[in-house]
Structure formats: structure tokens, C-alpha cells
Amino acid sequence: MSEFGSVFFCDGATPIMRSLVNLYHIYCYNMIYFLVGISFFITAFVRMAPHQGWCVTFHSQSLEFTWTAIPIAVLISLLLPGYKMVIQMDECVNPLCTVKATGSQWFWSYEYGDYAAPAAMGEKGWDSGVIHPAVGSYSFSQYMKAESDLELGELRNLAVDKLAPFPEGIWVRLLGSSTDVIHSWSVPFFGVKSDVIPGRIIETPMFLDEMGTFSGQCAELCGVNHAFMPIGVEVISHHAFTRLIKP
Ligand SMILES: [Cu+2]
Missing domain, CATH: 2.60.40.420 (Cupredoxins -  blue copper proteins)
Incomplete structure (x- = not known):
């Protein structure tokens, strides 16, 4: 039962609710990993010596491809388990x-x-x-x-x-x-x-x-x-x- 001051989900009493909570945790962990990873990457790139880093990089096709392809792959990897969950929530197996x-x-x-x-x-x-x-x-x-x-x-x-x-x-x-x-x-x-x-x-x-x-x-x-x-x-x-x- 949620009580005053409760922050997280209440305990699941069905397999679906427990899966939803797990999925939420997976999404949250992914968000934290990417936030930390991207922050680290940007900081490292900006702090490079001028002759190695951002101030001499113009029209880099490979860099543009990378920062487009990686988010697309991440979004698809997040979409698939969520989509599977939506289908499972609608699935009625021989109701008695x-x-x-x-x-x-x-x-x-x-x-x-x-x-x-x-x-x-x-x-x-x-x-x-x-x-x-x-x-x-x-x-x-x-x-x-x-x-x-x-x-x-x-x-x-x-x-x-x-x-x-x-x-x-x-x-x-x-x-x-x-x-x-x-x-x-x-x-x-x-x-x-x-x-x-x-x-x-x-x-x-x-x-x-x-x-x-x-x-x-x-x-x-x-x-x-x-x-x-x-x-x-x-x-x-x-x-x-x-x-x-x-x-
Ligand atoms: Cu109402």
C-alpha cells in the first residue's frame, strides 16, 4: 500500500505489474548510464587540446553518423520491451x-x-x-x-x-x-x-x-x-x- 512519503511503486500483485516495475527500472538505469556517458564524452571532447579536438573538427560525416545512429539504436532497444509489454497486457489466456x-x-x-x-x-x-x-x-x-x-x-x-x-x-x-x-x-x-x-x-x-x-x-x-x-x-x-x- 502506498503511504504518505512513498516514492516508488506499490508492490505488484500480478506478473504484469512486477514486469512493469522492472521495465521502469531498466529505463531509469539506461537514462542514468547515457546521461553520465554523454556528459563524460562532451567534457572529454571539449577539454581536448585545440589541435586534437572540437576547434579543428568541421563537417565530420562519421561523427554525424555516430551521433544519429547511436540514439536510434538506443530508442529501438527501449521501444521493443515496452511494445512487448503492451501486447502482454492485452493478452487474455483462456479466462475462467x-x-x-x-x-x-x-x-x-x-x-x-x-x-x-x-x-x-x-x-x-x-x-x-x-x-x-x-x-x-x-x-x-x-x-x-x-x-x-x-x-x-x-x-x-x-x-x-x-x-x-x-x-x-x-x-x-x-x-x-x-x-x-x-x-x-x-x-x-x-x-x-x-x-x-x-x-x-x-x-x-x-x-x-x-x-x-x-x-x-x-x-x-x-x-x-x-x-x-x-x-x-x-x-x-x-x-x-x-x-x-x-x-
Ligand atoms: Cu472518477
Whole structure:
């Protein structure tokens, strides 16, 4: 969890988020290497004796080729891993579970469509949603907890009344949509920021490999209460998830 004074990314709870952090570190190290290298090169060149250095170098084809070719090679070497990452983030490998997240001003609703009805939702307070037997789905809305309702250890503006259960260790297909304006379902621990657009369904694949409770927030300015529609997710084992949701 990011806290006051945190500088770096929060810990990743998905392979994608950990890869994103690694990629960021690779880019940062590269920037430092090149900054130091180029500074050293310029300093050394300028400090050369006049008969060896810059003041006698005019129209050097080889020098111009070098300072064009090296940055191009560097940019391509940085582009390729980033491009690969973008493709990986869109790759949905045989999802076993579909969860629909719908943004509204100013709360989130979740719909579990692959299962007919929840069997043991009552244990964790997930029984207050709506079961739709005709279409075989279960849905509930998630609201921010008021400051007066917070319990010890819960974070202001991040705690929600009902956590959305997600399974660990299997591919999940998150379908995002909105009922009014553009919102964004964003959980930094998962490396997911999915803009949800009214009238459209946005698919986001996720593979969660860490259990626990994770928080996120709407990440698209959507109105006056944009800051007060947090996202709360509880990642549970997929066996527990199946027991929870399956009839
Ligand atoms: Cu918003």
C-alpha cells in the first residue's frame, strides 16, 4: 500500500505489474548510464587540446553518423520491451472467470455473470447484492465508507462497504462499462487502469497471484465526487471463490 512519503511503486500483485516495475527500472538505469556517458564524452571532447579536438573538427560525416545512429539504436532497444509489454497486457489466456465492473457517478457495481447464484456470500457480507436467476448472474454495488463508519486500520477515502471478490491463480476477464460518464477502474497493485466508457464494454485481462485486500480509485476525472468512488478488491483462492459464487 502506498503511504504518505512513498516514492516508488506499490508492490505488484500480478506478473504484469512486477514486469512493469522492472521495465521502469531498466529505463531509469539506461537514462542514468547515457546521461553520465554523454556528459563524460562532451567534457572529454571539449577539454581536448585545440589541435586534437572540437576547434579543428568541421563537417565530420562519421561523427554525424555516430551521433544519429547511436540514439536510434538506443530508442529501438527501449521501444521493443515496452511494445512487448503492451501486447502482454492485452493478452487474455483462456479466462475462467468474468467480472463486470460498471462505473456510475459515484460508485462501482460488480456483476458475476459466469455463475447462477452465490452459495456462501453471507459469510463475508456479500449477500446483499441482487441475484438475477433469469440471466444467471449476481451483482452488487460498492460505495465508499463514510468517515464515521471507519474501523481501526481502514483508510479514509479508500475503504468500501463491500469488497469485490476476485479469484487468485486463474485468468480473470474484467469487463468495464459505465452508466453515465467516462470513469477508470484502476488498481495500481494489479498494473490495471481500464477506462470505462458509456455504451461500450472494455475487456481487461488479469492474472492475480497474490491473495489479500487491495485498493484502487477511479482514475478519470468524472465529476464533483470523483475522489470518493474507491475500488476495494479481495483476492481469495480460486477454490474459495468457486465455493463462494457457484450454486
Ligand atoms: Cu472518477
